Every structure is written in structure tokens, then in C-alpha cells.
Amino acid sequence: xxxxxxxxxxxxxxxxxxxxxxxxxxxxxxxxxxxxxxxxxxxxxxxxxxxxxxxxxxxxxxxxxxxxxxxxxxxxxxxxxxxxxxxxxxxxxxxxxxxxxxxxxxxxxxxxxxxxxxxxxxxxxxxxxxxxxxxxxxxxxxxxxxxxxxxxxxxxxxxxxxxxxxxxxxxxxxxxxxxxxxxxxxxxxxxxxxxxxxxxxxxxxxxxxxxxxxxxxxxxxxxxxxxxxxxxxxxxxxxxxxxxxxxxxxxxxxxxxxxxxxxxxxxxxxxxxxxxxxxxxxxxxxxxxxxxxxxxxxxxxxxxxxxxxxxxxxxxxxxxxxxxxxxxxxxxxxxxxxxxxxxxxxxxxxxxxxxxxxxxxxxxxxxxxxxxxxxxxxxxxxxxxxxxxxxxxxxxxxxxxxxxxxxxxxxxxxxxxxxxxxxxxxxxxxxxxxxxxxxxxxxxxxxxxxxxxxxxxxxxxxxxxxxxxxxxxxxxxxxxxxxxxxxxxxxxxxxxxxxxxxxxxxxxxxxxxxxxxxxxxxxxxxxxxxxxxxxxxxxxxxxxxxxxxxxxxxxxxxxxxxxxxxxxxxxxxxxxxxxxxxxxxxxxxxxxxxxxxxxxx
Numbered sequence: 001x002x003x004x005x006x007x008x009x010x011x012x013x014x015x016x017x018x019x020x021x022x023x024x025x026x027x028x029x030x031x032x033x034x035x036x037x038x039x040x041x042x043x044x045x046x047x048x049x050x051x052x053x054x055x056x057x058x059x060x061x062x063x064x065x066x067x068x069x070x071x072x073x074x075x076x077x078x079x080x081x082x083x084x085x086x087x088x089x090x091x092x093x094x095x096x097x098x099x100x101x102x103x104x105x106x107x108x109x110x111x112x113x114x115x116x117x118x119x120x121x122x123x124x125x126x127x128x129x130x131x132x133x134x135x136x137x138x139x140x141x142x143x144x145x146x147x148x149x150x151x152x153x154x155x156x157x158x159x160x161x162x163x164x165x166x167x168x169x170x171x172x173x174x175x176x177x178x179x180x181x182x183x184x185x186x187x188x189x190x191x192x193x194x195x196x197x198x199x200x201x202x203x204x205x206x207x208x209x210x211x212x213x214x215x216x217x218x219x220x221x222x223x224x225x226x227x228x229x230x231x232x233x234x235x236x237x238x239x240x241x242x243x244x245x246x247x248x249x250x251x252x253x254x255x256x257x258x259x260x261x262x263x264x265x266x267x268x269x270x271x272x273x274x275x276x277x278x279x280x281x282x283x284x285x286x287x288x289x290x291x292x293x294x295x296x297x298x299x300x301x302x303x304x305x306x307x308x309x310x311x312x313x314x315x316x317x318x319x320x321x322x323x324x325x326x327x328x329x330x331x332x333x334x335x336x337x338x339x340x341x342x343x344x345x346x347x348x349x350x351x352x353x354x355x356x357x358x359x360x361x362x363x364x365x366x367x368x369x370x371x372x373x374x375x376x377x378x379x380x381x382x383x384x385x386x387x388x389x390x391x392x393x394x395x396x397x398x399x400x401x402x403x404x405x406x407x408x409x410x411x412x413x414x415x416x417x418x419x420x421x422x423x424x425x426x427x428x429x430x431x432x433x434x435x436x437x438x439x440x441x442x443x444x445x446x447x448x449x450x451x452x453x454x455x456x457x458x459x460x461x462x463x464x465x466x467x468x469x470x471x472x473x474x475x476x477x478x479x480x481x482x483x484x485x486x487x488x489x490x491x492x493x494x495x496x497x498x499x500x501x502x503x504x505x506x507x508x509x510x511x512x513x514x515x516x517x518x519x520x521x522x523x524x525x526x527x528x529x530x531x532x533x534x535x536x537x538x539x540x541x542x543x544x545x546x547x548x549x550x551x552x553x554x555x556x557x558x559x560x561x562x563x564x565x566x567x568x569x570x571x572x573x574x575x576x577x578x579x580x581x582x583x584x585x586x587x588x589x590x591x592x593x594x595x596x597x598x599x600x601x
Contacts, residue, residue: 029057048075048084055091065095082118086128089115093131100590106135123164126155130168137175140593145175166195166204174211182215189215206235210248222255246272246284250291262299269295286315313536313546349385353378420534426483427495427528427571428550430557431459431502434521436476452476455506455520462501466494471545477557481545484533492528492574496600499524499565507563525556527568555589556597565600572598 173188213228482491529549560566
């Protein structure tokens with residue numbers, strides 16, 4: 001694991017810390033305030049303050065929080081109260097940022113900064129610039145981020161708000177660290193650390209020490225890095241803030257790995273996993289397993305490396321696909337039970353046969369005719385038993401093939417495990433129904449399952465007809481791939497053909513079943529590239545594929561439009577001689593930057 005990947009995680013902590021600096025959310029308080037709001041007896045400034053508190057303390061419910069912020073903005077404009085107008089815009093920006101909609105967040109933060117210029121307090125304008133800088137930093141626009149951090153710091157130096165100034169310096173330092181401007185980062189951290197101590201804000205001091213330690217680690221100054229990170233972790237333990245500790249522990253692991261002190265490096269990584277497990281930090285449990293996997297791989301211990309990598313994948317999948325994993329587990333259990341029952345039946349029959357043979361020998365001279373009949377019956381019984389065994393074996397095989405591809409299922413039966421396999425070129429498809437969530441809320445469980453089965457059964461038939469592989473479903477999302485298990489030839493074109501049939505089927509269903517309200521639109525995204533395929537788990541197992549190709553395919557789907565098939569540049573290069581496509585240009589995709597995309601005509 002490299003330092004840059006960890007730097008991003010620590011920046012996120014710094015950003016959340018900045019957002020939470022003034023006050024904390026309280027759901028119980030929001031419920032109490034809502035009673036006052038519903039009474040409708042508050043007017044003027046009191047109502048503006050009430051709406052501000054309701055929006056903030058309802059932040060876990062984005063829709064509700066935005067509703068109160070919108071009303072706060074409208075009343076503030078009407079009463080020309082710029083202070084509360086600024087707060088309304090800022091609260092809206094925070095809600096959108098937590099939801100991952102950075103474009104809308106930036107829009108409201110800019111409105112907040114424009115409003116702040118009308119308030120005679122530089123701290124508001126400086127704070128607004130700080131939120132804008134944090135958004136630009138998150139989307140990777142270093143130039144704009146540095147510019148707004150500089151504006152924020154200049155304004156906050158002219159105010160009496162030392163805490164917000166310290167936060168701006170901390171985040172500006174982290175931006176410099178991300179851009180490998182280490183001396184500049186240390187200058188920022190030195191000043192922010194002084195201010196945090198001056199205002200007696202221990203958690204700010206802890207984050208500041210940790211960031212300084214990360215800079216020293218990147219510079220190879222291991223002793224200083226270890227000293228600062230240890231001080232940060234001691235403070236955070238006192239404050240019971242364990243999430244950053246798990247990240248700092250992995251930095252300590254890197255420091256000792258660089259010294260070739262593998263046991264100590266391993267100990268720090270293991271402590272990170274133990275701490276994340278103890279406090280239920282789900283994402284860090286997965287990340288810590290990945291760190292341990294990489295450490296063991298460096299040490300040449302492939303077995304331990306694979307174990308931790310498998311735990312990393314299994315835990316990640318358990319978060320996003322629990323229901324699907326449970327269904328697979330049930331099928332696996334059925335398979336094992338059927339195999340066990342066959343063994344029991346055979347053992348019982350063997351005992352019966354032994355009793356029959358013993359009795360037959362003792363009376364063979366007197367009951368030859370009876371013995372002949374018994375042997376004949378035995379022959380019929382054995383033939384029936386073999387038939388039962390074959391039927392049970394076929395049933396078990398069918399159950400296994402419902403879970404895994406044929407090649408993978410065969411390998412699992414022969415070896416008891418499946419080796420991961422890399423494919424250089426695989427085409428991956430994601431689809432998703434527009435409006436399915438709101439539609440499903442009005443259905444009974446039986447109706448919901450019937451609706452999903454209606455569509456996905458047809459999708460399965462289409463995919464199978466083109467020799468493609470269904471991977472999994474998550475809610476109303478459907479994922480499949482081409483180019484696996486001997487189906488490598490022309491997989492991109494086959495996937496496009498299948499996608500076109502799926503699109504046509506959904507459109508026809510919408511026309512023919514209008515009265516039944518099966519009026520969905522579907523988005524489809526396709527990408528081609530290398531993947532790794534394998535089976536995760538020993539009992540509750542699942543067949544899946546991983547790699548950047550899968551992530552980009554998911555982005556193609558989310559950036560598509562209803563009734564459209566959105567393909568990546570790599571897929572377009574493979575099918576452009578057979579299909580007409582509409583170039584969409586380079587479009588910003590979440591966590592991927594600018595990607596070239598095409599609509600299939």
C-alpha cells in the first residue's frame with residue numbers, strides 16, 4: 001500500500017472534521033424542534049433560527065434537511081437577512097456534499113460566498129471559501145483548491161475566528177501534501193498546530209500531528225514520522241476517535257516495512273485490523289485485510305496473502321450483497337445435504353444387504369427358490385438405488401451450475417477449491433431500472449419478487465443465447481460479462497447485441513403492459529478490459545469478477561440515460577466497424593475523471 005492512497009483517506013477525515021467543528025447533529029433535538037415548527041407559532045428571527053437548527057440536525061435525512069434549508073433561504077431573501085441566507089446556502093451545500101453530489105454542493109457554496117460579502121464579518125466569507133476549496137480538492141482540481149484555500153486563509157487572518165483559520169490551514173496543508181509540496185505542507189501544519197493548541201482543541205491537535213507524521217513518512221524521516229503519529233494516536237485514544245488510528249497504524253506498518261523489519265510492520269497492520277474489528281469500522285476492516293495481504297505477498301507468504309485478500313473481498317461483498325450471498329449459501333447447503341443423504345442411504349443399504357446374504361447362506365439348501373427371488377429383488381433394488389444416486393448427483397450438479405459457470409463448478413468438484421484467473425479482455429455490462437425504488441415501495445414482497453423475476457428471467461435467456469455469463473444481481477441492477485470460460489471470440493459485439501435485445505424487450509413490455517404499471521425505463525453501460533475472476537468463500541461462496549474494468553462499466557451505466565446504451569472507448573474500438581455510435585465527448589465520471597463515452601445507435 002502506498003502513501004498516496006492513505007493520504008486521501010486522512011484528507012477525508014480532515015474535511016469531515018472541518019464540517020463538524022461548530023456543533024454536532026442531534027436527531028432527538030430535531031424531533032423536538034419539529035413539534036415547535038408544526039405548531040406554526042414562531043415568526044421572524046426566531047423562525048429563521050428554528051429552520052437553521054432543523055436543517056442541520058436533520059442532516060441524516062437529506063430530503064428533510066434540504067426542505068428546511070430551502071424554506072430558510074426563501075424567508076431570508078424575503079426579509080433581506082444575509083446572515084441566515086448565508087447559512088441556508090451553506091447547509092444545502094453540506095447536504096449535497098454528503099450525498100456525493102459535488103456539482104450541486106459547489107453551486108450552493110458559491111452562492112454562500114457571494115452572500116457572505118454582504119455580512120460585515122470576514123470569518124463568514126473565509127469559511128465559505130474554505131468549503132469551496134475542500135470540494136475542488138476532493139474532485140482533484142488542485143489549481144482551484146489552492147486558490148480558494150489561499151483566499152480563505154487571507155480573509156480568516158483578518159477575523160477573530162482562530163478555530164476556522166486553523167481548519168483552513170490544516171486542509172490547505174493536506175492539499176499541499178497530496179501534491180507532494182512537503183515543505184509547504186509542513187509550514188501550514190506548523191501554524192495550524194499552534195492555533196489548535198492556543199484555542200485548546202485536542203482533536204484538531206491530534207489530526208495535525210498525524211498529518212505532520214505522514215509528511216515525514218513520505219520524506220523518509222521515519223523517526224520523526226513515528227514520533228508524531230504515535231503522539232496523534234495517543235490523543236485520539238483519549239478522545240475515543242478510533243477511525244483515524246486504524247489509518248495511522250497502517251502508516252506505521254509502512255515505515256517498518258521500509259526498514260525491512262517485517263514482524264513489526266506486520267504487527268502494526270494486524271493492530272489496525274483488530275481495532276477496526278473491535279469498533280465495527282466496516283470499511284477499515286476490509287482495507288486492513290488488504291494491507292495485510294500486500295505485506296504477506298511482499299514477504300513471499302502467498303497462502304497468508306490470499307487468505308487476507310479473500311477476507312477483504314468477502315467482507316466487502318457482504319456489505320453490498322448480503323441477500324444474494326445468503327441465497328447462494330442456501331444452494332450450497334442443499335448441495336451438501338443431498339451428498340450426505342446419499343452416503344447415509346448407501347451405508348444403510350449395505351447393512352441390509354449383509355443381513356440378507358448371511359440369512360441366505362444359512363438356508364441356501366432348503367430355500368433355493370426363495371434365494372433366487374431374493375437375489376432378483378436385490379438386483380431390482382440395486383438398480384433403483386443407482387438410479388436414485390444418479391438423480392441426486394444430477395440435482396446437485398444442476399444446483400451448483402445455478403451458482404457457478406460450468407468450468408468453475410467442475411474445478412470446484414475436482415479440487416475442492418477454485419484458483420483465481422486473469423482475463424486480458426472481458427466485456428462487462430451493467431443495467432439499472434429508472435424509478436424502480438419508488439415503484440417497489442408500493443408493492444407487496446410477493447409482487448416485488450414476481451416483477452423482478454419477470455424481467456431478469458428474460459435477461460438470463462437473452463444472455464445465455466449469446467453465450468455470455470451472468471455474474472449477479474443487486475436489487476434492480478443486473479451484471480453480466482462476455483469473454484470468460486472459452487467464450488472469448490467477438491465478446492464485445494455479442495454483448496452489444498444482447499444489450500440491444502434487452503433494451504427492446506423493456507421497451508415492448510412498457511408498451512404492452514401499461515395498465516399493469518410495468519412502465520420502466522432502463523439504463524445500460526458497457527466497458528471492455530482486463531478482469532480477475534474467481535470464487536470467494538469456503539462455504540458461503542460466490543463467483544465474481546474484479547478490476548478497474550468492472551468499476552468503469554458501472555460508471556458507464558450511471559452516466560447513461562434511460563433507453564440508451566452507453567459504451568466506453570475500449571468497447572467502441574472493438575465494435576465501431578459493425579455499429580453506428582454517437583460520440584458524447586469526455587464526461588466527468590465519479591472518482592474516474594474524464595472518460596470518453598458513446599451512445600449506441
